[in-house]
Amino acid sequence: MQFDFLIIGGGVVGMAVAYGLLRRGQKVIMLDEGDDVLRASRGNAGLTWVQGKGIGMPRYAELSLQSSDAWPFFASELSERSGVPLEYSRQGGIDICFDVQEAEARVASYRKLQASSPYLARYFQWEYFDRQGLLTHLPGLGESIHGGTWSPHDGHCNPLLLLHALLTASLKMGLSYHPGCSVQRLESNIVGFTANTLGGNFSAERIIVAAGLGAKHLSPCWA
Numbered sequence: 503m504q505f506d507f508l509i510i511g512g513g514v515v516g517m518a519v520a521y522g523l524l525r526r527g528q529k530v531i532m533l534d535e536g537d538d539v540l541r542a543s544r545g546n547a548g549l550t551w552v553q554g555k556g557i558g559m560p561r562y563a564e565l566s567l568q569s570s571d572a573w574p575f576f577a578s579e580l581s582e583r584s585g586v587p588l589e590y591s592r593q594g595g596i597d598i599c600f601d602v603q604e605a606e607a608r609v610a611s612y613r614k615l616q617a618s619s620p621y622l623a624r625y626f627q628w629e630y631f632d633r634q635g636l637l638t639h640l641p642g643l644g645e646s647i648h649g650g651t652w653s654p655h656d657g658h659c660n661p662l663l664l665l666h667a668l669l670t671a672s673l674k675m676g677l678s679y680h681p682g683c684s685v686q687r688l689e690s691n692i693v694g695f696t697a698n699t700l701g702g703n704f705s706a707e708r709i710i711v712a713a714g715l716g717a718k719h720l721s722p723c724w725a
């Protein structure tokens with residue numbers, strides 16, 4: 503048991519968890535299928551948005567807002583540790599509406615969200631702009647756009663650079679990284695967990711399954 507944590511999956515979730523654990527001095531081993539596998543972490547838009555998150559689930563909206571507020575420090579520290587710029591920017595975002603019904607529904611859902619959480623009522627900032635209002639922000643807007651909501655919390659990064667930076671920084675901090683290592687089966691035992699791969703078995707006291715859509719094939723193993 504030379505590792506404190508065994509992480510299955512090297513997408514953005516597994517990498518971010520590894521990065522956080524390594525920052526706290528934990529010993530981490532990661533098994534991942536590899537860079538050439540098509541996964542959400544390599545094909546997403548890189549938005550660090552708050553708008554649209556947690557409708558009907560205020561705690562998720564609160565977490566999104568807290569994450570968005572944590573991003574500037576996270577991005578700058580990660581870039582410094584890794585030497586990889588994330589192309590992160592937080593200039594606010596506009597979520598457009600195509601007709602009056604969509605606009606009214608959006609405004610009503612944000613008001614309802616804020617009414618359900620004192621935290622969101624206080625900290626979630628947004629504003630509705632009609633078409634004329636939007637044109638000052640987005641000149642050349644298409645005829646079919648009715649209006650849109652704007653929020654200063656929204657930002658974006660380059661998702662591939664994010665993944666690259668997390669891996670680079672984690673390797674510098676001692677991550678034991680095993681790409682091309684597909685886990686076939688997980689076992690729990692008295693001292694921890696063991697992952698079976700075609701290249702051998704790997705064990706640690708604690709396990710984190712961050713295998714994205716692959717998780718459902720692995721998690722039931724010890725149920």
Ligand SMILES: Cc1cc2nc3c(=O)[nH]c(=O)nc-3n(C[C@H](O)[C@H](O)[C@H](O)COP(=O)(O)OP(=O)(O)OC[C@H]3O[C@@H](n4cnc5c(N)ncnc54)[C@H](O)[C@@H]3O)c2cc1C
Nearest residue numbers: 511513514515534535542543546547548549685713714716
């Ligand atoms: C088109 C699209 C756009 C998106 N846009 C955004 C956005 O703008 N902003 C945002 O925040 N989110 C966005 N998302 C969501 C975001 O991309 C995902 O929530 C996130 O990437 C999930 O990361 P993950 O690490 O959990 O999963 P994944 O990216 O699926 O990574 C899982 C990893 O586990 C590995 N793995 C799986 N099974 C095994 C196994 N048996 N053994 C070893 N390794 C294994 C895979 O190879 C992979 O590397 C978007 C998603 C999509 C599809």
